[in-house]
Each structure stands twice: as C-alpha cells, then as structure tokens.
Amino acid sequence: xxxITALFLLFCFLVPSALAQLKFAFYGPSCHRAGSIISTVVAxxxxxxxxxxxxxxxxxxxxxxxxxxxxxxxxxxxxGRPSEKSTGPNASVRGYEIIDEAKRQLERVCPGIVxxxxxVALATRDAIKxxxxxxxxxxxxxxxxxxxxxxxxxxxxxxxxxxxxxQAFAALGMSVNDMVTLIGGGHSVGSIHCSLFQDRLNDPSMxxxxxxxxxxxxxxxxxxxxxLDQKTPFVVDNAIFxxxxxxxxxxxxxxxxxLDGATRGIVSSFAQSNSLFRQRxxxxxxxxxxIRVLTxxxxxxxxxxxxxxxxx
Numbered sequence: 001x002x003x004i005t006a007l008f009l010l011f012c013f014l015v016p017s018a019l020a021q022l023k024f025a026f027y028g029p030s031c032h033r034a035g036s037i038i039s040t041v042v043a044x045x046x047x048x049x050x051x052x053x054x055x056x057x058x059x060x061x062x063x064x065x066x067x068x069x070x071x072x073x074x075x076x077x078x079x080g081r082p083s084e085k086s087t088g089p090n091a092s093v094r095g096y097e098i099i100d101e102a103k104r105q106l107e108r109v110c111p112g113i114v115x116x117x118x119x120v121a122l123a124t125r126d127a128i129k130x131x132x133x134x135x136x137x138x139x140x141x142x143x144x145x146x147x148x149x150x151x152x153x154x155x156x157x158x159x160x161x162x163x164x165x166x167q168a169f170a171a172l173g174m175s176v177n178d179m180v181t182l183i184g185g186g187h188s189v190g191s192i193h194c195s196l197f198q199d200r201l202n203d204p205s206m207x208x209x210x211x212x213x214x215x216x217x218x219x220x221x222x223x224x225x226x227x228l229d230q231k232t233p234f235v236v237d238n239a240i241f242x243x244x245x246x247x248x249x250x251x252x253x254x255x256x257x258x259l260d261g262a263t264r265g266i267v268s269s270f271a272q273s274n275s276l277f278r279q280r281x282x283x284x285x286x287x288x289x290x291i292r293v294l295t296x297x298x299x300x301x302x303x304x305x306x307x308x309x310x311x312x
Contacts, residue, residue: 015096021295024138026118031110038119042103042126046117053131054190055095056124060289061186062090063120065172066152068292070299071116074099076306081117087150089157096306097124103305117142121289128285131189133236136282138289143299146308151211158196162260172291174284180257180266181284185277187254188240189233191225195217197250206255207248211261214250226250236281241271 026032045052063073065083073090075083084090099119106114118140156164169179192222193215200206210230217224221248227233228250229240240285243249244258257263270277300309 002304022141022290022293024137024139026140027110029113031106031113033109034106034114034118035122037105037109038102038122039126041098041105042123043130045098045101046130050131050191052095052098053127053133053234053236055093056098056120056127057186058190059093059095059099059172060120060124061182062093062155063117064288064291065155067145068294069117069121069142069289070294071120071142071290071302071305072145072148072152074116074120074305075148075308077181078131082150083148084150084153085148086242087153087157090153099305103302105304112303113208115142115144115299117144117293119305125285128236128281131234131236133185134278134282136286138286141293141295143294144302144305145294158192160253160254161201162253162256162263166262172288174287175279176262177266178284178287180263180270181277181280182288183253183257184238184240184244184267184270185236185281185284187202187228187251188238189229191227191233192250193223193225195223197252199252200250200255201299203255205247211247228254238270238274238277241267241277245271 012015042052042056059073062084063069063071066072071085073093074096075085077083077086085093098115102119102123103114103116104120121138121142122140125136125138156168160168165179165183166176169175174182194214197214199213201218214226217226229243230248230250231239231243240249240254241258244254247255249255249258258267270280302309
C-alpha cells in the first residue's frame with residue numbers, strides 16, 4: 001500500500017489577468033492530440049496501479065499550493081541546487097513517471113508545445129474519472145515555472161486546525177466549501193503512514209472497532225500505512241464524509257471537519273448526496289487548477305519536466 005500524507009496548502013493568490021488567458025481547447029490548433037495522448041498514458045498506468053489517482057491528486061495539490069500551478073514541484077534536485085521535490089512532505093510524492101511518459105510522447109508528436117503544468121492538470125483530471133469521480137473540462141494554457149526553491153515549501157500537516165485551514169484556503173481565493181470539498185475528495189483515495197495519525201489513535205472519541213483495527217495494523221514494523229477512506233479507498237466519492245460523521249476519519253483534520261461549526265453542515269450535505277459532492281469536487285478542482293498560473297510569455301514550456309530548459 002502506497003502512502004499519501006496531507007494534501008495541503010499555503011500562500012499564493014489567484015491572478016485574474018492570468019486566469020483570463022487560460023481557455024478550453026487551448027491546444028486544438030497546435031497539438032490536437034494532446035488530450036488523448038495524456039488520457040492513454042494515464043489509463044495504462046491506472047490499469048497497472050489504481051492508486052495513481054491518489055498520487056496525482058497529491059502531486060497537483062502540492063504543486064499548486066506552493067507557488068501556483070507551474071510544475072515547480074517536478075524539478076529534480078541537483079548537487080548544490082535543492083528543489084521543492086525533496087523538501088518535507090514532498091519527498092514522498094510519487095507519480096512523476098506518468099508525467100514523464102506523457103511528456104515524452106507529446107514531445108515526439110508536437111515538440112515544445114504542451115507544458116508540464118497542463119500535463120499534471122489533465123492527468124489528474126483523467127485519473128479522477130478513472131477512479132469513479134466526476135468527469136469535467138478544464139481550461140489549459142498554463143506555462144512552466146522558472147523557480148523551484150525548497151524555501152517556498154510550507155505545507156501544514158494533518159493536524160492543522162480547521163480555522164487555520166480556512167484562513168489558508170481563503171488566502172488562495174478559495175471558499176470554505178472549496179476547502180471541505182478538496183480535503184475530503186483528496187482523502188477519499190490514498191493512504192497514510194501510522195506515524196502521522198497517532199493523535200487519532202489516542203482519541204477516545206474514535207470509533208472503537210476502527211481504533212482497535214488500526215492499532216493492530218500499526219504494531220507492525222517499518223511504519224505501516226492504512227487507507228484514509230476505510231469504506232471505498234480506491235473510489236473518488238462521498239463515502240469519506242459519512243466516515244467523518246461516524247468518528248471513523250483517520251486524519252485529525254478530516255475528523256474535525258465534521259465537528260467544527262463552520263464545516264459540519266457541508267460535511268453533512270456531502271455525506272447525504274454523492275451527486276452534490278461530485279458537482280462541487282469538479283468545480284473545486286477546476287478552481288484550484290487556476291491558482292497563480294503562468295500564461296502568455298511568462299515562464300517556459302519545458303522539454304523535460306524534471307529540468308529547466310536552460311539547465312540551471
């Protein structure tokens with residue numbers, strides 16, 4: 001079982017002028033096969049390993065919530081030049097090989113056209129659908145960033161208070177509803193290491209049978225991992241919100257969403273309606289994918305997603 005820790009957040013703002021330059025079918029005239037190439041790569045990967053949905057969701061979150069959706073997370077560290085990729089919780093992000101393969105095929109068909117940032121956004125969207133989540137259109141036209149600095153990474157962990165989480169999302173131009181949707185939806189797939197939810201194991205309010213089950217699993221050596229959603233761990237759906245209501249959330253932030261007055265009603269509405277959750281999750285993912293994007297002549301279109309074009 002592969003690990004997913006917290007899918008979190010910090011500073012950046014939506015840039016309306018940049019947002020206006022994103023558009024549907026951006027690659028229609030220049031690389032009309034872009035979408036189908038990425039979809040095929042993701043589908044092939046999903047057949048081998050359905051946990052890639054969790055991996056790609058986490059990748060996009062960790063990229064967008066630092067300096068914006070600019071693929072800065074994808075840059076490999078070099079001797080004397082560390083990058084976001086090897087810093088803190090980013091060190092366990094996975095799925096880069098999927099982006100690499102899509103980029104390799106795209107460069108062969110239409111070199112220098114499709115950005116790594118758009119590949120991440122499209123691949124994540126496709127993986128969500130394959131995992132039973134909503135199908136939705138996203139605007140493209142993002143360009144790749146020219147900076148990847150570990151000093152920019154400030155990703156709070158799984159025990160962040162709801163109030164602090166609300167403030168962090170608000171700084172990104174996102175609402176409380178967006179926050180609940182993205183946290184719950186992101187955690188509806190994937191897993192987490194036992195060392196990251198010890199506080200929940202010591203919480204007497206946690207469902208007793210689940211607590212006993214988790215304690216038994218976590219006694220094993222090498223810091224085992226468990227599913228974040230114990231009901232439908234490979235499906236992007238609303239099941240995790242019902243788990244939150246029954247004190248069966250694994251992460252502290254997830255459980256607190258069902259307890260805090262500012263978010264409890266949203267959790268309840270999603271727990272009651274998967275169709276509502278699907279609609280809001282699609283909207284929130286589209287919105288998140290526009291955070292501080294680079295467009296026009298800003299940034300670059302990398303030929304290799306792991307390195308800046310100038311080799312620095």
